[in-house]
Amino acid sequence: MPKNSKEIDVAEIISDKCIGCQICVAECPVGAIEMKDGAAHVDPEICIGCGKCFEVCPVEAVLFENILPKEPPKETGRKEKGIFADYRGVAVFIEVAAGKAAGVSWELAGKARELADKLHTSVTGLLLGHDVDNISREAISYGCHDVHVIDNPLLKRYLSRPYGQALSDLCKLVKPEIVLIGATAMGRDLASIVATNIETGLTADCTGLDIDEEKQVLLMTRPTFGGNIMATIFCENHRPQMSTVRPNVFRLPPKDPDRTGDIYHHVFEPPQGKLPEIIDYISNVLDKGAIDITRYSALVVAGKGACDPQWTPMLQEFAEVMGGVMACSRPVVEAGLMPYERQVGQTGKTVAPDIYFAIGVSGAVQHLVGMQGSGKIVAINVDPKAPIFSVANVGIVGDYKKVVPVLIAEMRKRVKGD
Amino acid sequence: MNIICCIKQVPDTADVKIDPETNTLIRSGVESIINPFDLVALEAALTLKDTYGGTVAVISMGPPQAEQALREALSLGADKVILLSDRAFAGADTLATGYTLARAIQKLAKSGSVDLVLCGKQAVDGDTAQVGPGIATRLGYTQFTYVTEITDIDMDNRNITVKRKVEGGIEVIRGPFPAVLTVELDLAKPRRGSLPQLIHSLRTDITLWNADAIEGDPNKLGLKGSPTWVKRIFSPPRKEGGPIFDAQQDPQQAVDNCLNLLFADEAFATKFMNHRGR
Numbered sequence: 001m002p003k004n005s006k007e008i009d010v011a012e013i014i015s016d017k018c019i020g021c022q023i024c025v026a027e028c029p030v031g032a033i034e035m036k037d038g039a040a041h042v043d044p045e046i047c048i049g050c051g052k053c054f055e056v057c058p059v060e061a062v063l064f065e066n067i068l069p070k071e072p073p074k075e076t077g078r079k080e081k082g083i084f085a086d087y088r089g090v091a092v093f094i095e096v097a098a099g100k101a102a103g104v105s106w107e108l109a110g111k112a113r114e115l116a117d118k119l120h121t122s123v124t125g126l127l128l129g130h131d132v133d134n135i136s137r138e139a140i141s142y143g144c145h146d147v148h149v150i151d152n153p154l155l156k157r158y159l160s161r162p163y164g165q166a167l168s169d170l171c172k173l174v175k176p177e178i179v180l181i182g183a184t185a186m187g188r189d190l191a192s193i194v195a196t197n198i199e200t201g202l203t204a205d206c207t208g209l210d211i212d213e214e215k216q217v218l219l220m221t222r223p224t225f226g227g228n229i230m231a232t233i234f235c236e237n238h239r240p241q242m243s244t245v246r247p248n249v250f251r252l253p254p255k256d257p258d259r260t261g262d263i264y265h266h267v268f269e270p271p272q273g274k275l276p277e278i279i280d281y282i283s284n285v286l287d288k289g290a291i292d293i294t295r296y297s298a299l300v301v302a303g304k305g306a307c308d309p310q311w312t313p314m315l316q317e318f319a320e321v322m323g324g325v326m327a328c329s330r331p332v333v334e335a336g337l338m339p340y341e342r343q344v345g346q347t348g349k350t351v352a353p354d355i356y357f358a359i360g361v362s363g364a365v366q367h368l369v370g371m372q373g374s375g376k377i378v379a380i381n382v383d384p385k386a387p388i389f390s391v392a393n394v395g396i397v398g399d400y401k402k403v404v405p406v407l408i409a410e411m412r413k414r415v416k417g418d
Numbered sequence: 419m420n421i422i423c424c425i426k427q428v429p430d431t432a433d434v435k436i437d438p439e440t441n442t443l444i445r446s447g448v449e450s451i452i453n454p455f456d457l458v459a460l461e462a463a464l465t466l467k468d469t470y471g472g473t474v475a476v477i478s479m480g481p482p483q484a485e486q487a488l489r490e491a492l493s494l495g496a497d498k499v500i501l502l503s504d505r506a507f508a509g510a511d512t513l514a515t516g517y518t519l520a521r522a523i524q525k526l527a528k529s530g531s532v533d534l535v536l537c538g539k540q541a542v543d544g545d546t547a548q549v550g551p552g553i554a555t556r557l558g559y560t561q562f563t564y565v566t567e568i569t570d571i572d573m574d575n576r577n578i579t580v581k582r583k584v585e586g587g588i589e590v591i592r593g594p595f596p597a598v599l600t601v602e603l604d605l606a607k608p609r610r611g612s613l614p615q616l617i618h619s620l621r622t623d624i625t626l627w628n629a630d631a632i633e634g635d636p637n638k639l640g641l642k643g644s645p646t647w648v649k650r651i652f653s654p655p656r657k658e659g660g661p662i663f664d665a666q667q668d669p670q671q672a673v674d675n676c677l678n679l680l681f682a683d684e685a686f687a688t689k690f691m692n693h694r695g696r
Binding site for chain 2: 019021022023026027058059097107160161164184188189193195196197200201204205219224225229230232234235237248249250252273274275278279280281282283297323355376380384389390392393394395396398399402403406414
């Protein structure tokens with residue numbers, strides 16, 4: 001334990017552990033902590049050895065030995081629960097675009113059920129739009145116990161302000177303890193407006209949601225620093241606890257049309273002032289003839305080692321079973337077997353499907369840069385030393401003509417069975 | 419046209435990693451840069467000023483070292499730069515950051531009307547994309563997120579038309595001033611500063627505003643005004659070459675092993691089945 005000139009045991013910060021959150025800087029009662037090069041530093045001559053920084057540090061970067069007798073733990077948790085007693089239930093914002101609900105909303109309804117079960121409470125759908133009766137019934141079939149709806153012509157298309165006001169109003173009225181919103185372009189735009197309006201915490205792009213059993217609060221885990229670090233965030237003293245989640249993070253729950261639930265309609269007070277007007281919408285969908293390989297979630301990619309045109313139909317069949325399309329590496333285009341638009345790599349397209357089957361692809365650097373962001377990479381190659389294996393999650397050494405037929409048969413079983 | 423641009427100094431995130439052995443942050447050699455999205459916002463602000471005249475003021479909230487980012491903004495052509503720095507701002511999450519920046523913009527608006535506020539769509543260290551909408555909501559300004567192009571500015575009727583990225587396409591939308599735009603990287607290509615501007619930037623004073631200067635409610639600033647807290651951090655699972663199964667003897671066994679391993683990953687199985695289910 002270092003001491004300062006006044007013989008006080010002072011705190012010390014391990015800069016390699018510090019994540020620069022500045023919580024200790026704000027917590028220090030005497031202003032002894034400053035940020036230097038992204039890490040906190042304690043000035044030992046100002047430090048009074050109170051240990052507050054040690055208590056609040058989320059990553060145990062503060063070295064401090066508390067020699068004072070520990071204060072009995074405060075009973076704030078219980079009291080706060082009292083304050084939040086009227087906030088109950090897990091709410092899901094149901095996103096509607098062009099008359100259809102976004103899939104992510106139903107994925108969140110499934111997750112909300114899990115969380116609600118742990119909290120012994122119910123799942124509420126919050127629905128905004130125009131002519132959305134069928135969607136409120138769909139929400140119940142996906143697991144919402146009740147649905148609160150604002151149905152108004154002004155909400156036919158998404159505009160930040162009317163939607164922001166409508167969802168804020170619903171949250172104030174329904175008082176859920178948790179609000180989940182899909183991290184789509186609309187959801188992210190909207191969530192922040194609502195969190196600001198009702199002055200509560202919002203955690204973006206969560207990849208994991210759970211309940212802290214003891215405190216009964218939501219634990220929100222998300223990638224940060226460009227995905228290099230994961231952080232678990234909580235929002236203990238504000239309600240609702242809000243979180244956005246990207247599509248395809250949680251499993252789509254089974255739909256049960258026999259479920260019943262209550263649907264409540266609410267009046268909408270439109271916001272004051274001039275609103276923006278949408279002039280045009282240009283869809284990303286290309287001409288029907290061309291295939292855009294970047295838009296598929298599964299790719300079956302033929303390389304130099306799978307250039308035999310006789311076997312192409314088999315690879316195509318495999319791609320169909322996977323719910324994707326065929327792509328290729330450069331030598332296959334040069335051999336004239338596939339069009340350039342299907343080429344992956346530095347001189348072709350950069351792709352990041354959920355699953356990437358590299359068949360007879362050796363894995364030259366120029367190819368790897370175009371596909372390394374893929375969710376899962378499976379490599380099939382006769383050469384066990386092919387560089388593709390070093391980036392593959394799973395590899396199979398063998399002749400693709402023998403392996404792929406087995407893959408087709410096994411995948412058919414799984415797609416049907418699951 | 420009076421434009422305010424909000425920038426953040428961030429670590430060059432591609433370099434920030436956790437040492438898997440010691441579970442500590444590897445900091446050595448990590449440089450501080452202006453958030454790349456904010457640099458694009460600044461470029462767009464400067465281009466608009468070139469066309470329509472007016473001023474570009476740049477504000478940044480951060481520790482004293484964030485001054486470096488503001489000097490860079492000056493060297494690129496910003497007219498005025500303001501550093502929001504105070505111990506009371508420390509530990510701010512997106513709610514408190516939005517509040518602090520909105521207070522600073524309100525103060526600036528007192529000395530001359532504000533037409534546009536430009537921000538990057540998100541900062542690369544946190545990737546939340548929440549501060550821009552937070553500012554717009556507090557100020558009651560028009561909010562356009564994910565802007566890829568400014569297609570028209572009508573100074574007479576005081577409105578702006580932009581293209582913005584939405585689900586499945588691009589939306590063209592027009593709305594009144596004052597507006598907050600959060601911008602995508604394709605909006606503009608940042609310029610390089612010239613030598614005279616660089617010298618000018620070194621000779622220009624940086625305005626420093628603390629909590630008193632923006633007349634901020636102490637309960638809405640910094641850690642006190644932040645509902646969310648980091649509870650813990652950890653490394654994501656590492657990606658490296660996985661197991662290899664030999665199919666030369668028994669293709670069936672190799673395929674079974676391969677698929678079992680793939681679908682044992684719950685996150686992947688979820689994604690895959692969801693996509694097939696639609």
